[in-house]
Amino acid sequence: MDAHLIDSAIFGHQWSTAESRGIFAESTRVARWLDVVIALAVAQADVGIIPASSAAAIAGLRGAELDLEAVAEGTRTTSHSTLGLIQVLQRMLPADAAEHVYYGTTVQDISDTAQVLEIAEVGELVWRDLWAIEAELLSLAARYRETPMLGRTHGQPGAPITFGFKAATWADEVGRSLERLRQGRDRWLVAELGGAVGVLGFFGVQALPLRTAYCDRLGLGEPAISWLTTRDRLAEFAQVMAVVVGAMARIANEVYMLARAELAEVREPTPATTVGSISMPHKRNPEVSEQIVTLARLVRSSAGVLAETLVGEHERDGRSWKTEWVVLPELSHYVLAASGMTRSLVRGLEVDPARMLANLEATGTASSERLLSVMSARLGKHRAQATLQDAYRAAIGSGRSLTAVLDGQIEPAELAELDRFDTGAAAAMADEVVARATRRRAGESASWR
Known part of the structure; x- marks a missing residue:
């Protein structure tokens, strides 16, 4: 029985995506841990710490179907986070190779590195969605650059703007979110290999060559120093995600407000099968918009919890990284649900220039x-x-x-x-946003990594 809305067959589509569930499924997580264990073994063979035959045997387990119940039983019995996995792997290996699985390392070397690989997957999908969202917003900014509408301040009628100007502010903010993702990538995608207290004492003079080989095998950056208690990378990723989804929520919130019947200037795309209310058949509710705003609140909350992990004790403190095990996946589900919804929202957004003009004229004070x-x-x-x-x-x-x-x-x-209805420099500003973003995008890839 599914105990969380993320996994709900009924409601899960509102809180997660098929892609996010694929990334964080338990079978995927264990397979990712195995990939890290394999990279470690191969790197150890590269620098002569374990025999090449042991590394080959361990690497041969890649893609193997592991007995998750046996892993779980071993974890419960030993009360150790990864010993259940180690025991299952040992039983699958020849006796000599079994001694070299997970050789000389600790839980965080595997779990932290696997978590970084999760961030890599999530970041790639968020970048993909933001890239598409920005493209749609730039198109709206160009198409409606001169379409007059009422600007509003403090929730009240103000002076004229254009809808292209409004869309351009959205695009400009999303562009900065892409910039933050690009700037953070090399800080976040860094492997962990520190051993018991971070100094890799088990490996002696081979410690740093091993770390280099390990990071190379994983395609991740190599840190200058172990980060067992230093959690700023993950906390920063979470804060950036909060800002990213905040930009989406600002768009959604504006659609939510402008879709009110007394304004009716924009509407979110709604399939004919959608039911607004079972008691009021006339209703067409902006449910996608309100869900994006809801998800953004949860992302901000999760980011706040991850900020608490910044302060840990001494050289290892499980209170930090065990918090991440719970919160980072939840945050990622919500982020990807919000980005997918926002992508659909802006792609199908219905704009009513005639109603915008009528509302503008009706104020008499524009x-x-x-x-x-x-x-x-x-x-x-x-x-x-x-x-x-x-x-x-x-x-x-x-x-x-x-x-x-x-x-x-x-x-x-x-x-x-x-x-x-002089709209000032609205069209010129929208044009400038489009021009700058077009130049920037010409030098960027649609792929984050």
Whole structure:
């Protein structure tokens, strides 16, 4: 029986993806640990620590179907995190090779390195989705660069912008998320090989050559020093993921708000089979958008827990890395669920320029910023602001026109010209975001690694 929503047959698609479940399935995790054990053995043979025949026998276990129940039983019996796995592997090997499996290392050498390989897989998928999301947003920014809509501040009508401007702010933020992923890659994808307390004392003078060979075999970076208690790499990855999903949630939250019936400026794509409400048949709920915002909250929470792992004691402290075993997979499920949903959201986003224009016209105050500019040249900025604030209040309270209230301070034709919804530099800024991102993307790969 599935005890977590991530694995739920009913709800799992909202909290994880097939890819995330594939990465963190127990069978996959054990296979990944085995890959690390094999890389260690081969590296040890490379530098002459164990016989090549032992390394070959251990490497021959790659892809083998392991008895997970036997691994679990050994773990429960010994109360050791990896001894159950070691015992199963030993039983599968010739006697001489069995002595060389997991030779001279400790739990964290295997589990930390395997966790880095998980980050590599998650990061690759997040990069893929962000790359696609940015492309869609750049297309929206270009397509709607001059499409006027109401800008809103403090939840209230403000001055005109364009929808392309709004989409460009989303694209610009996603571009910085891609930049953070690119900058963090070499810091995060670093193997661990430290032995009991980090100094690799078991291997004597062969310690550092072994570490180099081990990292090479895994295709991971080599640290300058062991990081058994130094957890900033994983904590930083989690914080970046929180920022990444925060960017997605800002998009989703805006769609959620603009999709309200009284605004109806955008709508998320909704299949005909979707049921908004079983009691109110007219409803078309922005459920994908609200789920992305929900996932972002959980990612931020998980990132906060992983920040707690930064402070550990002495040379090893299981309270840090055992916390990561629980929280990092959960965070990754939520991140990948959110990125997949956001990709679909922006790809199929329905935009209603006519409704945007109607909402803009309906305010009757959309030209106030430009009007303030014109009046400031005549009266001074602060005097003009006070004059117009009083005039708008009077017009709204009395039902009179603004020109009547201003009584000759501005002509009706002049105000009508201002009412053509000057969107300032919105289109130019959207164009600049598109141009910069296009140049950057031309020099980047669609693959993170």
